[in-house]
Amino acid sequence: MSIPLTILKDVFGYTAFRGAQAQIVDHVVAGGDALVLMPTGGGKSLCYQVPALARQQAGQGVSIVVSPLIALMHDQVGALHEVGVKAAFLNSTLSGEEANAVERQLLRGELTLLYAAPERVATPRFLSLLDGLYQKRQLALFAIDEAHCVSQWGHDFRPEYRALAVFHERYPGVPRIALTATADDTTRADIVQHLQLDEAQQFVSSFDRPNIRYSIAEKKDATQQLLRFIEREHAGEAGIVYCQSRKRVEEIAELLCREGMDALPYHAGLDSEVRQKHQDRFLRDEGVVMTATIAFGMGIDKPDVRFVAHLDLPKNIEGYYQETGRAGRDGLPSDAWMAYGLQDVVNQRRMIDESPAAEEFKQVLRGKLDALLALAEATDCRRVRLLSYFGEASEPCGNCDNCLNPPDMWDGTEAARMLLSTVYRVQQASGISFGAGHVMDILRGKETEKVTQRGHQKLSTFGIGAAFSEQQLRGVLRQLIATGTLAVDASAFNTLHLTAESRSVLKGERQVLLRESINQPASRSRSRGGKTPAAVAVAAGLSGPGQQRFTALKTWRAEVAKAHNLPAYIIFPDATLAAIAALNPGSLDDLMEVSGIGAKKLDSYGTQVLDVLQALA
Template sequence: MTSQNSAILREVFGYEAFRGPQQAIVEHVVAGGDALVLMPTGGGKSLCYQIPAIARQRAGRGIAVVVSPLIALMHDQVGALREAGVAAAFLNSTLDWEQTQDVERRLLRGEITLLYAAPERVTTPRFLSQLDALHARGQLSLFAIDEAHCVSQWGHDFRPEYRALTVLHERYAGVPRIALTATADALTRADIIERLQLEEARLFISSFDRPNIRYSIVEKKDATTQLLRFIEGEHEGDAGVVYCQSRKRVEDVAQTLQDAGINALPYHAGLNAALRQTHQDRFLREEGVVMVATIAFGMGIDKPDVRFVAHLDMPKNIEGYYQETGRAGRDGLPADAWMVYGLQDVVNQARMIDESPAGDDFKRVMRGKLDALLSLAEASDCRRVRLLGYFGETYERASSDAGPPQGGHGPLGGQRGHEVPSVGATCGNCDNCLNPPEVWDGTDAARKLLSTIYRVQQMSGISFGAGHIMDILRGKTTEKITQFGHASLSTFGIGAGFSETQLRGVLRQLIATGALSVDAQAFNTLQLTEGSRAVLRGEQNVQLRESVTTPAARKSRRGGPVAKTRGTASPAATALDAAGHARFEALRAWRGEVAREHNLPAYVIFHDATLAAIAERAPATLADLQGISGIGAKKLEAYGGEVLRVCALPDK
């Protein structure tokens, strides 16, 4: 069995060896076992069900159904499989009635190896009747449920339609199922197991570490200006994603970037479907496009060469942050996860939780998740250690590179641990490790802020927002302070030595720890809580990082600075000599033409890493192309001659 699976990996996908737990997962599912797979974005999840589907189809077990929530993912994966010579198809709203019937006829004739469909379609009576017919003939090989966190109310992207997928187990109990996700804490994982009835499934958990991603979180001053500096200073000409919370902000930021000469596009649910699709296609097919989007964009996007993901507004929780930042650097090459955050982000997220119609248990869990994200943002120690610790993993710094990526995917790493992260561990690739921040004791400032809030409420009988409280503490004479007579308070001016930046940091910390709350129903005013007492009595210290508003200078893996200028070649080609660069650029131009002819993103034809390996080898014969990662038998047959022709051009 192992040799057959390895042969499929090599002959169909062009990779010499499995990585991390892939082989164990594939063998388990090929043998008919159920599995729940947690593997980071870019870790090679798709191979974990594609290879079993091919192996079981070759063994006469029929068709695999892949439940996928997004059209973009279906198109890309089906296109890539067809390029590799695998009979794949999808059923979604982009097909007309005649095309849909054609796919259904091929499905029932057993001419498809993998069929992709959305959860809404899979659970319709029409589709289930077709599955019944296949099952009666023993022609259902497996079900793959991608983005399985969508089934959980505790996950960051709950989709009610996923709950109906329990029908697959109830109706087709003997057909193996593999559920996959890149993001699930212990609570979400337990919910997935319960909702999808995977109690007997084998659990596979890869390391959540993405060592090629540098994490940077800076305090928000002027977010759009900070973003411009970040892109122009480190990622000019690169593909990236910028996440904003509101549609209006998406439009404004995209326009600002365009005005600065950056190839930026907006994406949000308020745009008409055709324009959204056009922008998404441009992002996937063109070089160097920056997509400014709400979280409506991203899941299922397989583009491997996204060099940065930026957040201009704080996400709801670490799961969302991890999932979104994981869209950077899927090719395993250096990438950035950069975020700005401020007090208003904390207030907004807390307000949304409080205003939610959900029950108290749900709100309590969501507040805990928000607190964990704020703790990550305020941390002065290694961000990677904290991020992995949230998912129960102990960080262990890799001793060497994990080798070339599979299909543009980064290293899988080892099996994750379940211990408390090591105190003092450092990754060397986050802003806190590269540029350790100063830490100051904010306990005195916190006590003075809480005392001011208490005295204001006692004096005026009403509550006020953060700005007014800080003005009192710093001794500012404003119209509002004069109106309410707050200059007479004993705390007026006693915090003049603290900057507004420092006080905002203290307020964020107090809100995060529950020592303060924000009343969304009363104009975001600050309210004391039971937790305020411990701080006021000096029983709880408040330690804060000094404000950092600009990212640390990037360092290469060799330790030196990395220069970035417009038009710089892909990071995959940095090790090539002049002749190799010429071959690489010629191959990229050829690949672009082929991709346009096939109406596919360029990376579906070949990834940059594969082109770089070809350019380095300078092949003269088809035999020279064999063994290069990413070139399977079908692609060698389809493109080998053209690749040799293109490689010879720069030498002439």
């Protein structure tokens, strides 16, 4: 057995690498640089943790891991301690005395992995420490997690990541591995350029997350749609709800709590202690729903998040993929659900137009938004569209909303021509433009005060669209704006304007096909509900006694996790507990056969686990 495979089995309790992990590990252990693109839940951390252990065994010293989040550092170091790996972190949560103690450990060669934030890595003090280790040939590896943060085209750009090129310039010969779950070609090129990874081998895994069902609903009453979705599909289960504004985050958290759910808000406007408390509860407790802005989530390792919901449209597909990828890290059925409407399109285009960025940058942002809008408007397989964006060909998944309930289509060309004609005639008659609501009122023949004051009831298009519902017209407007056939002027009260693309529709040269509204979410074949067994127990096919063992093990695990001040899944993930419950081992030798139980965990918890099972016998 190779050294990396022995480490994988003895330390982490797994008998085989997954996917490209073995190739990546062998390449880095041998001293090669690597750029790793692997989906959330694909096992990126093992791609540098195993090489760190292997290179230290070979006398090559400590590995430095750059991580952007304090909470993630704490949990990853805690998880490494649980499997017997000597690891530490340096961040702002440590006192001066505690930080000095970690630095002394580092210099004495007592650490295998040291985690640090990018801001700290670039400081003269930290670089001085690295200089000393480099001179002694005791720097084994640099791992740069969330590497997309280096790119201005990424969704989490952090300028301090640019300084990490110092690893290449100052410490030649020390291998570097940069890892991310999301990067299109532009972002990937940026990572290579700014981290000076031109010679690095690139490992691109499939972006497919087959256990996630993608659904995008037409936004009507978004809060009620969200409530129905959670109650029908995920009652009592952990999830994340993303909103665009802090105010909306607070409102949704309050609403969910009133409906009897355990929900918490998270956004940058909250006190840092409150944010930390809420994040800890989400990670450590079961069934918590976090309502959040995009300030929450990067690097969240919680494996049993059963759903991610978006009440507002993200900025681009990378952001959408990264956020939805926080669901189902354990590989079990999970949902990515989004409510999407006309105002989302208007808001996102307005934010780009009002940005102080250069026009070239705005054009890139518009292109990324257009790709997301195409996904939202799609009538074919969502997964095929999503993977295609990352350059990956695939077949229809049979699991997204469009595959499960193919939408009926209607020809909206006539309605589109009426809307465009009304926009034109209103502007011609008044010398100014108006917003979507006023244009629809004219088209549907509604004599509102604003319509009559302006004399717009006299326009030739007044009332000619009375046969169309407001919902239908909103759908037409949304697609016209999404495709650039209509423009929204954010600086003038979101007024509508024709574009160069309008002509082809007005002249009948282009057809506008739209999906009929679908109100009901597609149902899974498996049972859902507040009192049903945990998803992992269902997936493992546990019998009645097996479910009793699983529940007893979870109760024991919760007590241990609380005593260790760690999330429960770091002690043992649900999948490992389910495997134990299914096997019902009678000895430590039997228990050692369960995936995810290495030597240190067997020594720490093996007897306790057997005692829990024996008590039920």
